[in-house]
Amino acid sequence: xxxxxxxxxxxxxxxxxxxxxxxxxxxxxxxxxxxxxxxxxxxxxxxxxxxxxxxxxxxxxxxxxxxxxxxxxxxxxxxxxxxxxxxxxxxxxxxxxxxxxxxxxxxxxxxxxxxxxxxxxxxxxxxxxxxxxxxxxxxxxxxxxxxxxxxxxxxxxxxxxxxxxxxxxxxxxxxxxxxxxxxxxxxxxxxxxxxxxxxxxxxxxxxxxxxxxxxxxxxxxxxxxxxxxxxxxxxxxxxxxxxxxxxxxxxxxxxxxxxxxxxxxxxxxxxxxxxxxxxxxxxxxxxxxxxxxxxxxxxxxxxxxxxxxxxxxxxxxxxxxxxxxxxxxxxxxxxxxxxxxxxxxxxxxxxxxxxxxxxxxxxxxxxxxxxxxxxxxxxxxxxx
Amino acid sequence: xxxxxxxxxxxxxxxxxxxxxxxxxxxxxxxxxxxxxxxxxxxxxxxxxxxxxxxxxxxxxxxxxxxxxxxxxxxxxxxxxxxxxxxxxxxxxxxxxxxxxxxxxxxxxxxxxxxxxxxxxxxxxxxxxx
Ligand code: FES
Numbered sequence: 001x002x003x004x005x006x007x008x009x010x011x012x013x014x015x016x017x018x019x020x021x022x023x024x025x026x027x028x029x030x031x032x033x034x035x036x037x038x039x040x041x042x043x044x045x046x047x048x049x050x051x052x053x054x055x056x057x058x059x060x061x062x063x064x065x066x067x068x069x070x071x072x073x074x075x076x077x078x079x080x081x082x083x084x085x086x087x088x089x090x091x092x093x094x095x096x097x098x099x100x101x102x103x104x105x106x107x108x109x110x111x112x113x114x115x116x117x118x119x120x121x122x123x124x125x126x127x128x129x130x131x132x133x134x135x136x137x138x139x140x141x142x143x144x145x146x147x148x149x150x151x152x153x154x155x156x157x158x159x160x161x162x163x164x165x166x167x168x169x170x171x172x173x174x175x176x177x178x179x180x181x182x183x184x185x186x187x188x189x190x191x192x193x194x195x196x197x198x199x200x201x202x203x204x205x206x207x208x209x210x211x212x213x214x215x216x217x218x219x220x221x222x223x224x225x226x227x228x229x230x231x232x233x234x235x236x237x238x239x240x241x242x243x244x245x246x247x248x249x250x251x252x253x254x255x256x257x258x259x260x261x262x263x264x265x266x267x268x269x270x271x272x273x274x275x276x277x278x279x280x281x282x283x284x285x286x287x288x289x290x291x292x293x294x295x296x297x298x299x300x301x302x303x304x305x306x307x308x309x310x311x312x313x314x315x316x317x318x319x320x321x322x323x324x325x326x327x328x329x330x331x332x333x334x335x336x337x338x339x340x341x342x343x344x345x346x347x348x349x350x351x352x353x354x355x356x357x358x359x360x361x362x363x364x365x366x367x368x369x370x371x372x373x374x375x376x377x378x379x380x381x382x383x384x
Numbered sequence: 385x386x387x388x389x390x391x392x393x394x395x396x397x398x399x400x401x402x403x404x405x406x407x408x409x410x411x412x413x414x415x416x417x418x419x420x421x422x423x424x425x426x427x428x429x430x431x432x433x434x435x436x437x438x439x440x441x442x443x444x445x446x447x448x449x450x451x452x453x454x455x456x457x458x459x460x461x462x463x464x465x466x467x468x469x470x471x472x473x474x475x476x477x478x479x480x481x482x483x484x485x486x487x488x489x490x491x492x493x494x495x496x497x498x499x500x501x502x503x504x505x506x507x508x509x510x511x512x513x514x
Contacts, residue, residue, distance in 0.1 A: 302419065304442040305394075308386070312395065328417040328482060345418040345440075378400035380411070380420040381440040 003314040004360045008200075008292055009149055009177060009351035010318055015202040018246040022204065025239040033236045034227055043238045050245025057252050058175075058194065059185040060211050066228045067241050070208035071176035072100035074195035077210055077221035077232070078172045079104045079143065082193075083113055085219055086140035090114040094126055094144045094155075095336035098174055101143060102332070118144070122338050123285040124153030126160060135167045142171050146178035146194075150333040150349055151284030152293025154182055161190040170216065176200050176208070180251040181259060181290045192216045198240065202354065203247030207240035262352050263291040265361055269350065270294055272365045277372050279383040283334060283347055292352040297343040300383030301375035306348050309371040315364055317350045342381060386443055390476050394443045399453035403436040408504060410496025412489045419445045419486070423452060423493040427501055430460045437493070444476070444483035448490035451475045461498055467491065 005013075025046060031039025033047050048062065055062040068074045079101065083091050091108065093101055095117040105115040116134055119127040126144055135142075142164045147154045157173055164171040175184055176197040186194055192213045199205040212218050212231075224233030251258075274280055279299040298306060303319035310317055319331075330344035339347075350364070376383050386394075403424035413420040419441030426434040435457050437449035451472050456464040469487035473479055479487065 300440065302441050302445075305446060308391070308394070308443050312391075330418060341418050342440075378397055378438055378446070379440040380422040380438040 001314045002363065003316070004356075004364060005316045006294075006350040006352060006356065006360075006364065007316045007318050008353035008356075009152075009290075009349065011199045011205060012202045012353060013355075014199075014204050014243065015247050015250055017250060018203055018243045021246040022239040022243040025242050029238075031238075033238055034225065043236075046242050047236055047238060050241045053245040053249045054196065054209055055211075057179065057184070057248050058196075058211060059187050061214060063229070064186075064211050064214055066210045066212060066232050067236060067244075068208045068210055068222075068232060069206055069234075069237070070199075071098075071174060071195045071197035072208075073222075074197075074208050074210035075100040075143075075174055076104050078193050078195065078212075078218060079108065079141070081218035081221050082141045082170060082172075083108055088138045088140045090116070090137070090139045092116050092118055092131070092134050092139050092142045092169075094118045094120060096120050096124060096148050096150075096153075096333040097143065097145055098149055098176070101145070101174060117336075118142075120153075120336050123288070124148055124151050124283075124333070124337050125285060125288065126155050128156075128159065128163070131160065131163060135163060135169060139169050142169050143173065144171075145174040145176075146184070147175070147181065147290050148284070148333060149177045150331060151295045151337070152177075152290035153285045154178065154288050154290065157191070158189050165190050177290060179248070180255055181292070186211055186213070193218065198244035198247060201247050201251045203244040204240050207237050207244045209244075258354055259291045262354070262356065265352055265356055265358060266291060266294055268358065269352070269361045269365070270296075272361065273368060276365060276369050281343060283337070283339060290351075292356075294350040294352070295347060296350075297339065297347045298372050298375075298383075299343060299346055300379045300381055301372050302345055302379075303347055305375055306346075306371060309375070310348075310364075310367065313367045313371075315367060317348050319348060385480055387478055390443065390447050390479070393447040393450050393476070397446055397450050399436050399450050400438065400446075401436050402438065403434060406436075408497045408499075408501030410493045410498070410500055412492035412496055414485060414489055417442070417485075419489065421445060421449050421489055421493045423449060423490075423497045425456065425464075425497045425501060427461065430462075432456050432459055432461070432464055435497075442483065442486060444479060444486035445489065447476055448472050448487045449493065452490040452494055456494055461501070464494060465498060467494060 031043040033043040119130040170192040172193040174195045194211040197208040222233045281297045283295040334344040406424040407427040422438045435453035469491040472487040
């Protein structure tokens with residue numbers, strides 16, 4: 001059966017060149033980057049090259065990049081590393097953050113810290129008024145994701161970061177989805193800390209990074225050895241880091257071509273679906289969105305049922321986010337945007353990738369038409 | 385997440401659709417997951433001759449209502465009231481824990497449909513008595 005993968009926001013395949021670059025570090029060059037012998041030095045050299053590539057992609061200095069096991073760890077680290085020892089005991093995050101921020105915040109709340117959720121509009125853009133109002137009182141940290149994983153809305157990070165800087169509040173952003181899709185410049189954007197993930201940019205899973213601005217003090221989160229200039233313990237995942245570096249380099253090199261092509265396909269898909277299926281709603285911002293994100297609500301048809309029927313014809317998509325697949329509650333992102341429960345339950349996220357073709361989209365649209373028709377015909381609620 | 389058996393029932397959903405001239409309709413819904421089910425029954429004498437459903441919901445919800453319809457067809461009202469979500473689960477086989485409530489909803493929809501049928505009967509009886 002034909003298989004079409006439109007779940008690139010969940011994870012991407014690993015780029016072939018990135019994979020090639022990794023292989024020697026599993027075999028002949030398997031040294032521990034902290035070792036003093038030649039094996040260690042070769043591994044360490046490969047790690048620093050990767051570090052430089054990742055730093056260059058966001059205009060950071062190499063020594064400002066700390067490798068982690070992924071954006072989830074980076075997000076856990078920054079929140080715990082800033083908030084727990086700050087006298088203000090108060091953190092501001094957007095209402096549409098990824099679970100790794102939301103769940104960490106829930107834990108902070110249990111431990112007596114104050115967490116406030118900054119409102120977003122119906123397009124997913126952060127309410128600047130709400131942010132300004134909340135910044136009138138001291139806070140330990142503000143964290144707002146650069147681009148949302150479910151609906152793809154891209155925030156005005158420049159303005160948000162400037163506001164924080166004016167009030168003297170550190171600013172962190174989760175850029176896991178954004179890297180490669182939009183230009184990130186931590187110096188110009190006045191970002192104090194930023195989370196990255198490898199497997200969203202065609203690198204391997206299990207590796208990511210936290211950028212921490214020079215001079216910005218973040219407590220340790222992972223305790224153990226003295227790796228990463230004594231700020232993040234744990235043997236470095238050398239092959240992963242090498243693959244991550246290579247993937248980022250390729251992503252940045254080809255971003256112009258890829259993004260243009262993918263964005264055209266995104267617009268094509270949205271217009272095709274809206275033309276062929278009635279009562280479909282696009283979630284998220286119309287233009288200020290990730291090039292590969294198509295999030296649609298099909299009134300009267302339930303998300304999980306759509307997802308499974310798509311899978312039966314070889315199409316991989318997702319409801320909300322992959323991390324949400326096992327929970328019953330509707331998406332907190334769509335709820336925060338004011339999407340009513342029915343349409344929230346009817347949402348599907350398609351995330352296009354580098355190997356998505358126009359034929360793929362045509363096939364998906366044909367199947368979607370059939371699936372939505374069928375599910376609506378057996379639905380207990382009216383499509384409107 | 386779902387076994388092949390559930391997938392097959394979901395895919396075929398042979399009892400899906402409206403039942404014209406139904407003698408009773410039952411609606412059940414869950415606020416948390418947002419799913420809504422409707423079961424239609426056609427009763428002749430005291431026997432459920434036909435049953436159909438319409439469901440807005442997950443795979444387990446659709447499969448549960450489909451099975452529920454099968455389970456009550458041919459049964460008397462009294463027998464149908466004894467059908468529980470356990471019977472539905474038995475046919476679906478290993479349902480993920482977070483999806484057990486879908487079968488409970490199906491049981492509720494059956495009960496509601498029978499309630500509706502009885503209400504209509506009473507109304508009918510009153511009308512005839514006048
Ligand atoms: S998830 Fe609630 S009925 Fe299936």
